[in-house]
Amino acid sequence: MPTRQDIELLRFTTCGSVDDGKSTLIGRLLLDTRNIFEDQLQALKASSERRGLSEMDLSLLTDGLKAEREQGITIDVAYRYFSTPKRKFIISDAPGHLQYTRNMVTGASTANLALILIDARKGMVEQTRRHAFIASLLGIPHMVVCINKMDLVDWDQTVYENIVEEFRMFSSRLDTQDIQFIPISAKFGDNVVDRSKNMNWYEGSTLMFNLENVHISGDQNHIDCRFPVQYVIRPQDDQFHDYRAYSGRIIGGVFRPGDKVMVLPSGFTSKISKINVADREVSEGFSPMSVSIQLEDDVDISRGDMLVRENNLPQTGQEIDVMICWMNEKPLMEGKRYVLRHTTRELRCMIKEIRYKIDITTLRRLENEKQLGMNDIGRIHLRTTLPLYYDSYRRNRNTGSLILVDEATNETVGAGMIL
Amino acid sequence: MFSYNLNHLNELEAESIFVIREVAAQFERPVLLFSGGKDSIITSYLAQKAFYPAKIPFALMHIDTGHNFEETIAFRDQWVDKLKVKLIVRSVQSSIDKGRVVEEKGPMASRNSLQTITLLDAIEEFRFDAAIGGARRDEEKARAKERFFSHRDEFGQWEPKNQRPELWTLFNGRKNHGEHFRIFPLSNWTELDIWNYIQRENLDLPxxxxxxxxxxxxxxxxxxxxxxxxxxxxxxxxxxxxxxxxxxxxxxxxxxxxxxxxxxxxxxxxxxxxxxxxxxxxxxxxxxxxxxxxxxxxxxxxxxxxxxxx
Known part of the structure; x- marks a missing residue:
């Protein structure tokens, strides 16, 4: 029996419409990896029978959303979990209608991999393009395109290949490098966990093999040292009288005791004396570890400051260009002010210009737009009240991302990626 | 070549510690809800790790239904001593005595649903602005969409239409006067993760x-x-x-x-x-x-x- 203590974590996002079999696929993954319990299975059987179905409807396992739609509750990202002896998986499951771009963006923001479903009978639809574009925009490094419902097209290789070809044409305009294609039937399980007996012409791997083996250790930035201070630890008791450590999450590079570091914004330099994970001293810290760092010198450092290496500084500036996804009914407009959160900092900003809006189906730029409405994506130029220390989103998803908050309502209204 | 990769328990631990520190940084009066169950034991254990060697900078609070297992209460008191934190206890019985809630009757009577009122009263009494809980998203379908930072209005209500999108790890804890947040650092843990972690860390349990x-x-x-x-x-x-x-x-x-x-x-x-x-x-x-x-x-x-x- 595997100890299950030393497995990797993969976060992936799924997106699709009501009918493309997304819920069935998630149900299939859970069932065939034995992540469904007896009481859930009994409830599923009973529920399927009540609906007069001859087979179990796997989509009922995860479809809390359907009921909510009937009740008019906000449709939202749901998180699901399963594991195999090799990996633990976190699925962010977002409904994929036009008006839910914001959900796709939310689900995609933490994912290593995007799972895109295409109904083999319909081929690529508008939504497929939108989802692929958002996955690419959010910098998800890996994409798996499942051509589903192959059972309904007689397991036809030509149908599959035409869709792959069409997707390739489209995706040549995207940034994503790693794209895999798999013909599946979520309903019958073909090429999901077990290899299909109906499609011998397909020589690639199953979806599960892909999810278990995709190389993810390169997804974190281990080059540019970035440590935003989250909270200063000062016990102020007799045992640890002068103790002072800077706690937070490493969001880039590798830090070691003895390393010379620079503090932003002050520009002071010092050396790391110790790195701890709670009471355990470690010889190096890297992304995404939560650590506390002690320095040799007594420097004035507080939340929002960033430790970096002198020879590898982030960009600094108050005028930045951002690709933004708008998430609120009140539109973004030029001249408006917002609270901006970036790493562990909070400051204010003003929207100087909307450069263009993107038609996310055709990827065309629409210029001369005066505002961005809910679910719009566009490029804006903003000015911050204080300098920001950042990298481009493409280089580092942590130092390159920000959110905008409405000062009056405190709602999160925009998700931004620094260009 | 050395691979810079965290295993899943270390990554979950790092995520939870980040969330707990974020609470200490963003809120003025947080509290950690402690039931004596394994999830709240782990949450408080992670809080201890988050601030080591300092003490946890907030109190633990137990909403006591009065129908506890003796073993849980004994464990709770030992645990609180060990962590050197303050424990607040507010009881459903006193909410019943004050007429704030009405006790269910009959053989199926439970005080489980009455806890909510006692909790909200305590949040108001201490003016807590963040209550950290041990709930996990895998526990039931309805929790699958819960946020790490879950906003509650001035009546303590969860308003599904008013939940903020949660992007990357940029948690937005801004709120108006009288509102509070429920914070769930263990959102991404499953029951199996919990047990594997208990084994790895050699944790005591009731x-x-x-x-x-x-x-x-x-x-x-x-x-x-x-x-x-x-x-x-x-x-x-x-x-x-x-x-x-x-x-x-x-x-x-x-x-x-x-x-x-x-x-x-x-x-x-x-x-x-x-x-x-x-x-x-x-x-x-x-x-x-x-x-x-x-x-x-x-x-x-x-x-x-x-x-x-x-």
């Missing part, structure tokens, strides 16, 4: 998580611990069985399972071959499940909201 002999009775396919304040139905009688508990809550709604698992290793083994979900033994969930069957009448919305508040 003894009732392990197999022991106990006076119990059977009701609706479940086994319940017998206590003096419980009313048996005419056809029910007590017996002695070797059982353990998978969740620890109010005695009136926490089901036991027959088990011979005396240590963590055998619990994990049992879990890997388990045929029932963790909350399959909870009578409160069975009640809300049946309510969901009838959701047109009862209002699915209300069931959802209740399950997220409690």
């Amino acid at each position: 003894s009732i998580y392990f197999a022991h002999k106990r006076k119990v009775f059977r009701r609706q396919n479940s086994i319940y611990a017998f206590a003096d304040f419980m009313q048996l139905l005419p056809e029910e009688k007590t017996e002695e069985l070797t059982v353990r508990f998978r969740t620890i809550g109010d005695m009136t709604c926490t089901g036991a399972m027959e088990s011979q698992a005396h240590d963590i290793k055998s619990i994990i083994a049992e879990l890997l071959t388990s045929r029932l979900t963790e909350r399959g033994t909870r009578i409160d969930d069975q009640r809300s499940e049946s309510a969901m069957e009838d959701r047109k009448k009862q209002g699915y919305f209300l069931a959802l909201v209740n399950s997220l508040i409690s």
Whole structure:
């Protein structure tokens, strides 16, 4: 029996419409990896029978959303979990209608991999393009395109290949490098966990093999040292009288005791004396570890400051260009002010210009737009009240991302990626 | 080449510690809700790690239904001593005495749903602006969409339409006066992760998580611990069985399972071959499940909201 203590974590996002079999696929993954319990299975059987179905409807396992739609509750990202002896998986499951771009963006923001479903009978639809574009925009490094419902097209290789070809044409305009294609039937399980007996012409791997083996250790930035201070630890008791450590999450590079570091914004330099994970001293810290760092010198450092290496500084500036996804009914407009959160900092900003809006189906730029409405994506130029220390989103998803908050309502209204 | 990769338990730990530190940084008066169950034990353990070697910079609070397992209370007091934190206890009994809530009657009576009022009263009394809880998203369907930072309005209500999108790890804890947040650092942990972590960290737990002999009775396919304040139905009688508990809550709604698992290793083994979900033994969930069957009448919305508040 595997100890299950030393497995990797993969976060992936799924997106699709009501009918493309997304819920069935998630149900299939859970069932065939034995992540469904007896009481859930009994409830599923009973529920399927009540609906007069001859087979179990796997989509009922995860479809809390359907009921909510009937009740008019906000449709939202749901998180699901399963594991195999090799990996633990976190699925962010977002409904994929036009008006839910914001959900796709939310689900995609933490994912290593995007799972895109295409109904083999319909081929690529508008939504497929939108989802692929958002996955690419959010910098998800890996994409798996499942051509589903192959059972309904007689397991036809030509149908599959035409869709792959069409997707390739489209995706040549995207940034994503790693794209895999798999013909599946979520309903019958073909090429999901077990290899299909109906499609011998397909020589690639199953979806599960892909999810278990995709190389993810390169997804974190281990080059540019970035440590935003989250909270200063000062016990102020007799045992640890002068103790002072800077706690937070490493969001880039590798830090070691003895390393010379620079503090932003002050520009002071010092050396790391110790790195701890709670009471355990470690010889190096890297992304995404939560650590506390002690320095040799007594420097004035507080939340929002960033430790970096002198020879590898982030960009600094108050005028930045951002690709933004708008998430609120009140539109973004030029001249408006917002609270901006970036790493562990909070400051204010003003929207100087909307450069263009993107038609996310055709990827065309629409210029001369005066505002961005809910679910719009566009490029804006903003000015911050204080300098920001950042990298481009493409280089580092942590130092390159920000959110905008409405000062009056405190709602999160925009998700931004620094260009 | 050395691979810079965290295993899943380390990554979950790092994420939870980040969330807990974020609470200390963003809020003025946080509190950690402590029930004595394994999830709240881990949450407080992670809080200890987050601020080491300083003490946890907020208190623990136990909402006491009065129907506790003795073992849980004994463990709670030891644990609080060990962490050197302040413990606040607010009891459902005093909410009943003050007329804030009305006790359910009959053999199925439970104080589980009454806890919410006691909790909201305590939040108001201490003016807490963030309450950290041990809930996980894998516990039930309705929790699958819960945020790490879950906003509550001035009435303590969870308003599904007003939940903020949560992007990357940029948590937005801004709020108006009188509002508060529920914070769930263990959102991404599963029951199996919890047990593997307990084993790895060699954590102590209340003894009732392990197999022991106990006076119990059977009701609706479940086994319940017998206590003096419980009313048996005419056809029910007590017996002695070797059982353990998978969740620890109010005695009136926490089901036991027959088990011979005396240590963590055998619990994990049992879990890997388990045929029932963790909350399959909870009578409160069975009640809300049946309510969901009838959701047109009862209002699915209300069931959802209740399950997220409690």
